[in-house]
Amino acid sequence: MSDGASSLGRMLALLDAYTHDRYAWTVDDLASHFGFTPSSTYRYVKELCQAGLLIRLPRGRYVIGARVVELEALIRETDPVTRASQPILRELAQETGCHVLLSNVYGEHLLNVAHEPGVESLELTYLRGKSLPWFRGAPSLSVLAFWPRARVRKLFEQAHGDAGEQAWNATWASLKAIRKAGYVVSHAGLDPDVIGYGVPVMLEDEVIGTISLVCSRQRGEFLNGAALGAVLKQKSRELSARLQQAE
Known part of the structure; x- marks a missing residue:
């Protein structure tokens, strides 16, 4: 957290500490984690509790x-991206038999926000409400391929700080190839024996999210990746048009 961050920014940053692996924090632990003073952290936590964003359990x-x-319920009912995407996700699931995922970008994060099940029973790690890792899997790769080089380089250095220039050049070359194709195919990027197909969702030349198809490796052997990529690109354009009209 930068020294120039506002008090509001520092307070909201506390929520970033909460993950599936670490879902309970004390004030002292939060203060130590972010480098805030205990008194300021206590004030932030108190305000978050008053807003209902945190609650206190025994032992502090x-x-x-x-x-x-x-x-979350309000988002399901009112979010324009989710609402506009629902018929498109259903159509894709019916036409392809694949699981269909919608992921939204916020800041430097990518979050799955909608899931339309396919015909297969798959154990997927990243479903609705889970942030996706960068540089792995169809959703994140289809976003990174359409982001500016400097922004991607910054994320790459955060994720692979000691990987070296050669690794970065190879990654960027791969992303440029994805951008040229307009879609990505990822084999076991997020889950073993699972194939993902992804495209970005654009709004006014900005990537706001992705649509992804997911299926087993066995099913993927009988699917035409290029044809699926073309279908995904068409559906992405359709979603972008719906969002333009919603505005």
Whole structure:
């Protein structure tokens, strides 16, 4: 957290500490994690509790509060991207038999926000509500391929700081090839024996998310990757048009 960050920014940053692996924090732990003073951290936590974003448990532990559930329900009902995408995701699942995922970009994060099941029973790690890792899997690769080089380089250095220039050049060359094709095919990028096909969703020349198809490796052997890529690109353009009209 930069020294120039606002008090509001520092307070909201506390929520970034909460993950599936670490879902309960004390004030002292949060202060140490972010380098804030204990008094400031206590004030931030108190305000987050008053807003319902955190709740206090015994032994001074704080977890995500019920207000988040209320906001999540509101997103399901009102988010224009999710609402506009629902018929498109259903059509893709029916036409291809694949699982279909919609992922949205926020800041430097990519989050799955909608899932339309396919015909296969797959154990997928990243479903609705889970942030996706960068540089692995069809969703993140289809975003990175359309981002500016400097932005991607910064993320690459954060994820692979000691990988070296050769690794970066190879990664960037791969992303440029994805951009040229307009879609990506990823084999076991996120889950073993699973293939992902992804395209970016654009709004006014900005990547706001991705649409991905997911199927087993066995099913993928009988599918035409180029044909699926063409279908995905067409559906992405359709979603972009719907969003333009929604505005």
